[in-house]
Amino acid sequence: MQSWQLRERAREILAKEVGYVSKPHGGRLRVALAFPNTYFVGMSNLGFQTVYKLFNAEDDIVCERVFLPPKTELAAQLTSGAPLITIESQTPVNEFDVFAFSVSFEWDYTNVVTLLRLAGLKTRAAERTARDPLVVIGGAVTFVNPEPLAPFADVIAAGEGEALIPSLLTAFKGACDRDDLLRRLAADRGFYVPGFYDVNHTADGGIEAFVPRLGTGAPPVVKKAALKTTDTVDPPATTIFTPDTELGSRLLIEVVRGCANLCRFCWAGYNYLPVRAFPKDRILQRAGHARQYSHRAGLVSIALCDHPDIEEILTQLVDMGYSISPASLRLDDLTPTILELLRRSGERTITIAPETGSDRLRRVINKTVTNAEILAAADMIFASGFDNLKLYFMIGLPTETDDDLVAIRDITLQLRDTMLRHQRGRGHLGRIVGSVNPLVPKPGTAYQWLPMEDDRSIDRKIKRVRSLMGGIDNVYFNIKSERHSFYQALLSLGDRRVADAIEAAERNGGNWRAAVAETGVDADFFVFRDRSTDKVLPWDIIDGGLKDHFFRSEFDKGLREEWTLPPKRQKENARLLPVLQ
Ligand code: SF4
DSSP: HHHHHHHHHHHHHHOOSSSSSOOOOOSSEEEEEEEEEEEEHHTHHHHHHHHHHHHSSEEEEEEEEEEOOOOOHHHHHHHHHOOOOOOTTBBBBSSSEHHHEOOOOOOGGHHHHHHHHHTTTSSSGGGGTTSOEEEEEESSGGTTTOHHHHHHHHOOEEEEEHHHHHHHHHHHHHSSHHHHHHOOOOOOOOEEGGGGGGEOTTSSSSSSEEEETTTOOOOEEEEOOSOOOTTOOOOOOOSSSSSTTTOOOEEEEEEOOOOOOOOTTTTHHTTTTEEEOOOOHHHHHHHHHHHHTTEEEEEEOOOOOTTTHHHOOOOOHTTTTOOOEEEEEOGGOOHHHHHHHHHHHHEEEEEEEEEEHHHHHHHHHOOOOOOOHHHHHHHHHHHHOOEEEEEEEESSSSOOOHHHHHHHHHHHHHHHHHHHHHHHTTSSSOEEEEEEEOOOOOOOSSTOOOOOOOHHHHHHHHHHHHHHHHHOTTTEEEOOOOHHHHHHHHHHHGGGGEEEEEEEEHHHOOOOOHHHHHHOHHHHHSOOOTTTTSBBGGGGGGGGOOOHHHHHHHHHHHTOHHHHHOSSHHHHHHHHOOOOO
16 A cells, blocks of 8 residues: 555544544654554554553643554555554654554464564564664553563553553653663663563573663562552543444443452453442543443443442433443342343343353352352343343363363253243243353463463363253354464463564464474473473563462462452452552
């Protein structure tokens, strides 16, 4: 595509949008903010929209957006050499001071590399110069394990945008040159400068130590930056509305951050602690303002009902005329009132996550509900008039046996019976849709030392679940392949050496098997190794607040099939949280 065509397309995008920000560049810090996927996907990402708003809320910053071109145009754009331009002012990205990335998913890592190439930049930080924009990579995945992306970043932003953006601006204002800027950022909470560290390895290929380079002032570990309280903060919400996105012109709004349940596999639960609710009045004010652009509200929270005013919030959103979709609901939070409000707003499906079929295995992973409670919740759901139930399950969990797989079938059959009992006599029956994923042990959880279950065993379990679930009327199961999870695990659990494979996969169009073979990256080493005796884990460079001994004791409790009951909720929870001290 030619440059004029790219500019034309950017202007067409703006013509359909409401709420974008256009500021003069003069005298301001210029930030090109990239979502490493297409416009269609990125504009439905609340984290991306929030960072855009936070940057532009600073008078001294102008932030403009950049996306990956659609697949059909990508190759042409790469060969044409037409520079990557921002949507708002159609300025080439390499003229900006900062090229920032908001990365939410491991599968987008190759797109980070593509965007750097499209911008005409060297992909490796070590090969760029002080004249290039400062490449800052942030987003949910980077504060869990930034290492696979570390060689591409000048700076990794570890933590929540609300806490990081003001510090970034202050550092820019005070710095006399690029080195000074990096030193200032490295001294600040939440900024990790990978180039300031040497990584020493042990004889068996693990990590011996991250060694800060002399004279950089870089700390031995980087503390994550997070908001202490959300009491006086506007809830993150959609600010740019466009019909051209995955979720259409839907108002996405964050109601509460974090979840106190402490499921042992869940990185989101552990990493967004403590649970912080956004003020009810501010949520309703934002929703009231956005009503002229949208009639659908997507409530983005991993534990929606931990908000003390959730019933009032839902009532008022329904009264404003919104239809509401919650991201997911925790079983122990479902009440007849909440279900009735969701039903009134037009919702027909409820999504819940039993994770596994047996109470025993749920005790292992600390999912603190029982089959009896799940069935009681389903009874309430179908009695409230919902048509369908969506279920999330995992396989490959510690101590799992064939009985646990059979238990997935059994609980699904019981849920189906409950559905049929309520829907008998109606014109049509609903569906139960299950999704089964192999466990990918995640950094920053009680399973961070665990190897992923080996491929033959997972394959066998996938086949077993398929055969158990086949041919049941009104029940549909989607089961992820082992290979898909294997490469996701490589990106989750890897260290800097995995960057070679990311670059190769970017070059070859996403063929991970070939990328790993070509670069000699030992994927099995990262995915299938027991890390319990490793001195240092790749993600230990970021201090998320929770300590190793806590994770180890949680893992051991799991093997004893003991729950850590969710502290109800915030006071107790705060006790576990050195994060904010
Ligand atoms: S209930 Fe468990 S899995 Fe769900 S968000 Fe909370 S900690 Fe994570």
